Structure formats: structure tokens, C-alpha cells
Amino acid sequence: MPLNPLFLLWLGLAGAPVIIHLLNRRRYRVLHWGAMQFLEESVAKSSRRLRIEQLLILLLRMLIISFIVYAMARPYLGAIPGLPASRPKRNVVVILDRSMSMRYDEHRVSVFARAKEAVAKIIGVLEKGDSLNVVLAGDEAEPTVPEPIVDHDRITALLKDVEPGGAQANFALAMEEAQAQLDKSHNPLREIYIVTDGQASGWYAESEGRWFAALTKLRRGSAKPKVYVLPVGTQREENAAVVALRPALDSVGIYQETRFDVRVSNFGREERKDLNVSFSVDDSEEQVAQVDVPPGESASVSFSHKFDEADSCLVRVRIDPDALPADDRMTTSVDVYDAIHVLLVDGSAERTALTPPGPLELALSPRDKDHPDFKTLLAAEVCRADEMPQLSTGKYHLVVLHDVAELTHRHVSEIERFVDAGGGLLILPGGRTRPKAYNSLLYRDSDGPLPARLEHAPRTNDPARAMAQAFTHPALAAFRDPKSGDFTLIEVRKHFRLMPDARDKAARVLARLDNTDPLFMEKKFGQGKVIVTAVPIDEAWTNLQKRSFFPPLMHYLGYYLAGSVHPPRNVPLGSPIARLLPLDLPDRSVKVIDPEGEQHEIDAKEKGGRLVATYSGTDRPGVYRIEEHESGRRTYYVVRSPVGESNLDPLNPREKIWVEEQLGASFAENWDDLRTRLFAESKDARELWQLIVVLTIGLVLLETYLTGRFAKRMRTER
Amino acid sequence: MPEIVDYLKPESLQKLARMEIVARLVVEGFISGMHKSPHRGFSVEFAEHRQYVPGDEIRHINWKAYARSDRYYIKQYEEETNLRGYILLDCSASMSYKSGAVSKLFYGKCLAAALSYLMLKQQDSVGLVTFDNMVRSYVPPRAAPTHLKAITHRIDEARIGKETSLSAIFHDLAERIKRRGLIIIISDLFDDLKDILSGLSHFRHRKHEVLVFQVLDPDELNFPFRNWTMFNSLEDDGHRVLTEPQRVRPAYLRSFGRFTREVRRNCRQKRIDYEQLDTGVPFDVALGTYLAKRIGNL
Numbered sequence A: 001m002p003l004n005p006l007f008l009l010w011l012g013l014a015g016a017p018v019i020i021h022l023l024n025r026r027r028y029r030v031l032h033w034g035a036m037q038f039l040e041e042s043v044a045k046s047s048r049r050l051r052i053e054q055l056l057i058l059l060l061r062m063l064i065i066s067f068i069v070y071a072m073a074r075p076y077l078g079a080i081p082g083l084p085a086s087r088p089k090r091n092v093v094v095i096l097d098r099s100m101s102m103r104y105d106e107h108r109v110s111v112f113a114r115a116k117e118a119v120a121k122i123i124g125v126l127e128k129g130d131s132l133n134v135v136l137a138g139d140e141a142e143p144t145v146p147e148p149i150v151d152h153d154r155i156t157a158l159l160k161d162v163e164p165g166g167a168q169a170n171f172a173l174a175m176e177e178a179q180a181q182l183d184k185s186h187n188p189l190r191e192i193y194i195v196t197d198g199q200a201s202g203w204y205a206e207s208e209g210r211w212f213a214a215l216t217k218l219r220r221g222s223a224k225p226k227v228y229v230l231p232v233g234t235q236r237e238e239n240a241a242v243v244a245l246r247p248a249l250d251s252v253g254i255y256q257e258t259r260f261d262v263r264v265s266n267f268g269r270e271e272r273k274d275l276n277v278s279f280s281v282d283d284s285e286e287q288v289a290q291v292d293v294p295p296g297e298s299a300s301v302s303f304s305h306k307f308d309e310a311d312s313c314l315v316r317v318r319i320d321p322d323a324l325p326a327d328d329r330m331t332t333s334v335d336v337y338d339a340i341h342v343l344l345v346d347g348s349a350e351r352t353a354l355t356p357p358g359p360l361e362l363a364l365s366p367r368d369k370d371h372p373d374f375k376t377l378l379a380a381e382v383c384r385a386d387e388m389p390q391l392s393t394g395k396y397h398l399v400v401l402h403d404v405a406e407l408t409h410r411h412v413s414e415i416e417r418f419v420d421a422g423g424g425l426l427i428l429p430g431g432r433t434r435p436k437a438y439n440s441l442l443y444r445d446s447d448g449p450l451p452a453r454l455e456h457a458p459r460t461n462d463p464a465r466a467m468a469q470a471f472t473h474p475a476l477a478a479f480r481d482p483k484s485g486d487f488t489l490i491e492v493r494k495h496f497r498l499m500p501d502a503r504d505k506a507a508r509v510l511a512r513l514d515n516t517d518p519l520f521m522e523k524k525f526g527q528g529k530v531i532v533t534a535v536p537i538d539e540a541w542t543n544l545q546k547r548s549f550f551p552p553l554m555h556y557l558g559y560y561l562a563g564s565v566h567p568p569r570n571v572p573l574g575s576p577i578a579r580l581l582p583l584d585l586p587d588r589s590v591k592v593i594d595p596e597g598e599q600h601e602i603d604a605k606e607k608g609g610r611l612v613a614t615y616s617g618t619d620r621p622g623v624y625r626i627e628e629h630e631s632g633r634r635t636y637y638v639v640r641s642p643v644g645e646s647n648l649d650p651l652n653p654r655e656k657i658w659v660e661e662q663l664g665a666s667f668a669e670n671w672d673d674l675r676t677r678l679f680a681e682s683k684d685a686r687e688l689w690q691l692i693v694v695l696t697i698g699l700v701l702l703e704t705y706l707t708g709r710f711a712k713r714m715r716t717e718r
Numbered sequence B: 001m002p003e004i005v006d007y008l009k010p011e012s013l014q015k016l017a018r019m020e021i022v023a024r025l026v027v028e029g030f031i032s033g034m035h036k037s038p039h040r041g042f043s044v045e046f047a048e049h050r051q052y053v054p055g056d057e058i059r060h061i062n063w064k065a066y067a068r069s070d071r072y073y074i075k076q077y078e079e080e081t082n083l084r085g086y087i088l089l090d091c092s093a094s095m096s097y098k099s100g101a102v103s104k105l106f107y108g109k110c111l112a113a114a115l116s117y118l119m120l121k122q123q124d125s126v127g128l129v130t131f132d133n134m135v136r137s138y139v140p141p142r143a144a145p146t147h148l149k150a151i152t153h154r155i156d157e158a159r160i161g162k163e164t165s166l167s168a169i170f171h172d173l174a175e176r177i178k179r180r181g182l183i184i185i186i187s188d189l190f191d192d193l194k195d196i197l198s199g200l201s202h203f204r205h206r207k208h209e210v211l212v213f214q215v216l217d218p219d220e221l222n223f224p225f226r227n228w229t230m231f232n233s234l235e236d237d238g239h240r241v242l243t244e245p246q247r248v249r250p251a252y253l254r255s256f257g258r259f260t261r262e263v264r265r266n267c268r269q270k271r272i273d274y275e276q277l278d279t280g281v282p283f284d285v286a287l288g289t290y291l292a293k294r295i296g297n298l
Helices: A005-026 A036-072 A111-124 A152-160 A171-183 A208-220 A359-364 A409-420 A435-443 A550-562 A653-663 A671-682 A689-717 B004-008 B019-034 B063-069 B104-121 B147-157 B166-176 B193-205 B218-222 B245-269 B284-297
Strands: A029-033 A090-097 A131-137 A141-143 A189-196 A226-231 A240-247 A257-266 A272-281 A287-293 A298-306 A312-319 A329-337 A340-346 A378-384 A398-402 A424-428 A453-456 A496-499 A507-512 A518-525 A528-533 A570-572 A577-581 A589-593 A599-603 A605-607 A610-615 A622-628 A634-640 A665-667 B046-051 B073-077 B084-090 B125-131 B135-142 B182-187 B209-216 B229-233 B240-243 B273-278
Touching: A005 A036, A036 A689, A036 B229, A036 B240, A036 B245, A090 A111, A090 A171, A111 A152, A111 A189, A111 A671, A131 A152, A131 A171, A141 A171, A171 A189, A171 A208, A208 A653, A226 A671, A240 A272, A240 A312, A240 A329, A257 A272, A257 A287, A257 A312, A272 A298, A287 A298, A312 A634, A329 A622, A329 A634, A340 A359, A340 A550, A359 A378, A359 A398, A359 A550, A378 A550, A398 A550, A409 A424, A409 A435, A409 A518, A409 A528, A424 A550, A435 A453, A528 A550, A577 A589, A577 A622, A577 A634, A589 A610, A599 A610, A610 A622, A653 A665, B063 B073, B084 B104, B084 B135, B084 B166, B104 B125, B104 B147, B104 B182, B104 B209, B104 B284, B125 B147, B135 B147, B135 B166, B166 B182, B166 B193, B193 B209, B193 B245, B209 B218, B209 B245, B209 B284, B218 B245, B240 B245, B245 B273, B273 B284
Parallel strands: A029 B229, A090 A131, A090 A189, A189 A226, A226 A665, A340 A378, A340 A398, A398 A424, A424 A528, A570 A634, B084 B125, B084 B182, B182 B209, B209 B273
Antiparallel strands: A131 A141, A240 A257, A257 A298, A272 A287, A272 A312, A312 A329, A453 A496, A507 A518, A518 A528, A577 A610, A589 A599, A589 A622, A605 A610, A622 A634, B046 B073, B125 B135, B229 B240
């Protein structure tokens, strides 16, 4: 018998008569009394009868309160012979899927439009007094009105302007919200209708973690709602989507051929032959490539582009449009550098302006005697440890600490702030390095930026070698092929043992020596990245600097470490976008232009010594632009829909069973099927509250009669 | 200025410290209220003449008789046949109960003092026994007017004692008091009915006249309590009963009524005068009862 469970909480009130009775017993007066012999005799004689009378009255009063509470909870039953028919009021919440996949065009009508028609049909069968709310299921669950209402026309009017979003539906969240909405209405028949295209991706079936809150609420509630799933749209056969677009290197510089990798997936059932993939940067001419993508598989295609301006750029890719056009294009925002500024802090104290450049400096900034203008993207600047300039100026992208003995507290806190804000740090400890100082200042039991504790490794006669690995790390991916650089040629005669803390999830080993000691380790610290090597660039320790792949290795490490563009330019739907501004900016507000071209003025705020302009209204996928008023400098941001939305596969039978079992949900074939079921289930239901009210009145009369009778007997016995 | 009869009201006497004054006020108030002399018929009366024998006091020679008969006669008075009264005042803990201004014990004390004064004024001899579960004080009967001071002093000193043991006390006193007399018992009689009656019978067996004043508080008579109450026994520490009084009231009143009816019926059978006094009732009822008894004995 479903009930309105919130009201049942009031059943506790049934204990009130007992509590009042006990309180009265506790609040007795004390009387010193002489005639105890008569009192004892009378108490002994009357106590049994009194107790029975008291129990009877207490029981009646408790029953009366319980009945009132029970009646207010609006219980109902199946048909009861002889009772007048009175259909219980419904408490209905419709969950409307507004994920990106609902934009799918089916015979020129979107699935979302069909879903709205289905909602209108559900509203159509509701009767006067039935409460209703519609929860829009995107990445958030949004009720159309704060609580269920009986004015169904208002809900219909509100739904008219609702369009599908760009996100994935989260049905776990939507169910949680739907149950919260059900709890706000007192109508006894609780029903949830989920109107969806049936796509599996928003259900997170079999993921107990995501469903934890909703399922806990569902299991704990005494009155489980009936849950119906109504699929709209027919089987969708075709959909190809651009699922990835990224530069091959983390840092993109001007005047360099930059490769962009594009991935196209076919989620349909038929092969897409000669699918045109068009690539363009800003307003440049499109490059087109053709790919064949078998069903259920992906194809990769690469395009190259040479940027001739250091600026924020938009890279676009599109494929031939299909029934779901929203995922047929992808855009990426890229910050193009004219140079990556590297500060190389050299630990050697003897260094002067006349000291010739060392191998590390040369590797970072190669020089060509014949071409004095030759320069690479990395631009190194060398200084002694005691001359280290301020890092907060924002000039440097990467700091390299080579064989630095120890750092002052000021330097440590400055470096930490630099990395935390997205800067890169490469540490090469050497003969001068004092591990104790590094461990206490930079490692700090895994709280600091240093990825591992430094320890001197015992010296061995045989040099260790780096291990060959199928590197997956972006900074080392180029060396997966030994032709690009054979790591086994790296000999290490002396090294630091890098001792990471197993519990520190931010630290990981990138490359190892054949004695299993780490050679390179990385740690993400704040928004930035730190890599530490087990050796310095020193012949006494290793032959690394003599290997031909040494300069490219240093460059890849540099690109990787300096490649954290912060704040990120490409964000998922709903994540805020932000721009760092110079502190001395006279006008502290910036302009945000959203994908629809609407302008929003936002004020930048000082945060951690920096000026940050943050915009949170990224609820639509597309390109956003932040523009500074004075300079007119603009930065592009791309807000992306989740790639999973492109996969239109429906729930498989196993997932369907999980949903049915966990939610007690019932999948309808279509609207006609659902309507038949609703009619069959509701026609025999009867509300019981009238019967309970009659019983309660009877109990009240009985209580009054008995109380009067007991009192009268007391009076007559005097 | 209060009338003297006001002192017949127990609450008025609360303010007076000494029982001697209380006694005087009560009795004088009572007498003036009666408008006739209580002295008639029981003053010290002449009984007979007897012939003078050497050793008799010369002042007792009746010179008028000598003038008539020329013989020495001595006047003999009724003095030796005077009433010997014993007032037995119950000082057990249950007597301390009071619902209004006056406790049962205070009421009993006033009553005892007043009766003593009245008896002494009539040249009767009067003695006092205070007791709880044993005799606490004993003043032997004397008729001298100065004896009032001794009696009222003891009454003043009487304090609340322990539990009641009426039967044992009554049997003990019945054995101790050799000469016939008037035993006046002032008590709430809260004890076992059988024991009380057996004690009273013992007095009667010894040919004593017995007058019982059962002093009760209005609460004990009406049991007017309503809300939950913890009744702690005055006589037995730790003995307590928690109950809702209005529900046990009928049974209490039945039980109490049965007890007093039995006492009254048995007293009547044994020709014992019994008077139930409510601490709210003025003393003239008690004094009137006493006088009726006294007249009846003449």
C-alpha cells in the first residue's frame, strides 16, 4: 500500500499520550503522610483495575493519533468491495532527456521535439488535482518549477521554449531530483516518467557509485515511486563524429610546422566511405582529407600548419554533416608562442659572463655559427643560483635547476608559486646538490613539488643503462621508436636514487634504469608540472649529453613542461573559463563574447597575487572569447560537449535489466503501450483516508465514553 | 481586639507560646460562652461529721456543732473521692501532619492543656502521659492549682516522636494506673484496629472511665488530592507510595470510613466515649464532650 512517507514520520506523535503520562508520573509532588495504612490498602485494591483503565485509555489515544497520521499519509489499496470509487491523486515527475543526442534529426523532426510531444501526452492523461513537475536531465538536473504544481498548463507553456543542451544526460542526478520533487507533494500515487532517446551513455548503468545517492533514497523511502521509461525516436542508424583534435606537441610555436591529430569515429552501423575531413586555422584556407571509417571504429588523420603569429588561435575540423550535426565539427583553441622562455639556473658558482655555454644550455638553445639568426622555440637564459631573478613577472615558462646546491626559502616559495600557477620545472641534481636540503625544502614528505626524495645511490663498477620502453608519456613518446633515440645507449655511472612515496598519486616514473631505479620522474603540482632526473648533465655521471638525441629530448621535455596553458583554453561544458591579466591593468574588467555573440562584462579579481577574470556561464558548447578593453587582445576558449554523447548505442539487455531491477523501472515500448499499462494499474485503486477518518471518529467517541464512565465511577464511589 | 471566645479556634492559639495561657484562654472562653457556672454540683463538698480524736487538726473542729451538742466534731470533706484524670497525649510522628495552620499534635496539646486547666479548676486531680512507641513523659495526677504549671510545662516540651504503638502503651498504662480514674486519650489512633481495641478494653477492665478524642486532619478525612503524588510515610522512613490520588480516593475513603466506624462501634459497646475531632473544629466540642462525660459520672 503506497503511502506518502514523509507523513509517516509523524507517527512518532502516537507516543505523545504515553510521554505525557510518564511526564506526569515524573512530575509528582511529595507529601509526608500519616494515614499510610489506609492509602496502601486502597492502592493495593484499586491498582490493578486502574492500570487496566489507564492502559485502555492510553491505547485508544495512541490509536487515534496513529489513525489521523495514517489518514494524512493518504494510503490507498486495490479495489475494496463496497467502498465508493475514488481514484487517488497522482504525484508525477517527468524526467525529460535534453542531452545533445536529442538533437538527432529524424525525418526532419528532432528527437527532442518528439520527446516534448510525449511529455504533452503524459500531461494529457493527468486529472485535476494531480501534481506535476518536469525535470530537465542534462549534466545537471533542472526542475522547471521549484515544486510540483497542479497547474499543468503552466508547465506545458514553460516547456515550449526548452531546447536540448550540449551535455550528456545524467539520469542518476535526475532521479535524485525527481525523488526530491515527489517528496514535496502529498498526493499518494508517486510516479516518475523518463522520456529519453534511450541512449545508454547517460544512464551509467551498473555504476553503483554514480547512482549511490539516488538508490539510497529509493531504497530508504517507504513508498517507492513507479518508474516508467518511455523511449522516443526510432533506431538511429548513422552517426559519425569528430572525437579528438589536438596538436602533436604540448607547446605550439610560430614558424614551425605544427601537426594536429584528428580522430573521427563512426558510431553508425554502416561504413562511411570517403568521408571528407576539413581542417582550417582561423580564417585560413581549408585543408581537406578523405577517410574511410568502418562502423564502430575510428580513423585518424593529421594536418600540418605553420603559425606566423603568436596569438590565441582557433583550429577547426569538420566532417560531412549527418543526422546529428552537433558532433560533426570540433574546434580547439591554441595559444601560439613566439618563444618558450627558459630560465636555466646553473649551480656552478664559478660561472661568469665569459664562461662558454655548457651542453645543457646548448641543448636548450642551439646555436648555428653560420646562421646567427637561427633560433628554436626554447629561449634559454642562464643565471647563477644566487642571481635568480623574480619568477612572478610571468616572463618565464620553464625553470631548469641544474646541479644547484641548495635553495633559499625565498627561492623555494617563489618556485612553488610559479609551478602552482602552471609553470614548468626541470630539476637535474648533480655533484653540488645537497639532497638533505632538497628533501626538507622541496620534497617535504611528498607535500612539495619535488616528485621523489633524493638519496645518493651506492657506486657500482658497472655503469647502469636506461631501459628501453614503449614510452606513452607525451614528452617521451617520440622515443618509442629507437631510431629517434635509443635510450639503452644512456650510460649512468653515478646517480641519485629517486625515492617516491607510494601514496603520492601525483608522482609517476617516466623512465627507469636497468637496475630499476627511476631515471626520470614527474609530478603534477598545482596547475604546473615538475620533472626530476636521476643525473646531471655531467660526464662524470652519464654520457647522456653525448647522445645525438640529447637536444631533442631536452626540447620535448621543455615543450611538455611549458605546455600547461593556464587557465585551460579548452574546457568541458559547464566549467568556468578564466583569463590571467597583468596586475597593473588600468581597466580591471573584460568582455566575454559567448557563442551566440552576446557580450558579458566581467570584473577581474585579485587572487593569489594575480588578476583573474573568470566567467562561469559556459552552459552552451561553442567558442567563447575574452577581450581586454584597452589592448583589444582576445583569447579564445572552446567549451565542448562530452564526446560520449556521439555514441547513440541504446542500453544493452543486461544494462536494461540492471535499470529495471535497481529502479524498479518498467520500459514501455511506446506511448500506446504506456497508456494501456497506466489505465490497467490505476482503475482499481481506492483511497483509504475516508475509511480511516470514520474509524478515528469511532475511536474518539469510544474514548470519550470510557473516560466519562471511569470518572463517573470514581465520583459515585466517593 | 479579639473576643475571648475567639481563642476557642485552634488557629488563633497558634500565636501563643505557652500552653498555660492557652489553657486558661480556652477554658475561660468556653465557660463564658456557656453562661452558667460549671462549678455547680461538683465543688468541694462537705461529706459528714466525725468525732474528734486527738491528733486531728484543731482548725477542722466544727465550733457551731460544738455549741449545739457540746461535743467536738470534725468536718470531713469529699476530697478523697475526687476524680483522678489521666490525659494520654499521642506524640507519634503521624500527629505532625497538618494541612492548614495547625498540626494534629498542636491541636492535641491545646486540648490537653485546656482539659487539665478545667479539671484542676474543678479541684480534680490530673496527670499527663505523652508517648509515641513508648512513654516519653509521665506527670502523676495532683489536684493542686499549681500543678497546672507542671502539666503545661510538660505539654510545651512534648516533641514529635517516632511511630505509634498504641496497644503496648495502653496495656502498660492500664497495668500501672492502680486507682480508678478517667483516662482521656488524645490520638489519631493510626494503628492496628484490633490492638487499639484490646488496649482500650484493658482500661475498661481495670474499671477506668475512658474518653477517646480521635484528632484528625481535614485532608485525612477528605483526601482531596488530585495530581500524581508521592506519599512518604511520616512514621517509617523510606516507606513511600506513588499514586494518582483522585483514582484511589474512593478506595481510601471506604477504608478510612470502615476504620472509624469500627472504632466508634466498639467504643460504644465498651461504654467508652469517643469523639472524632477535626483540627479545624473549635475546642468547645471537645470540652463539651468532656463535661458531658463528667456530669454523667456524678
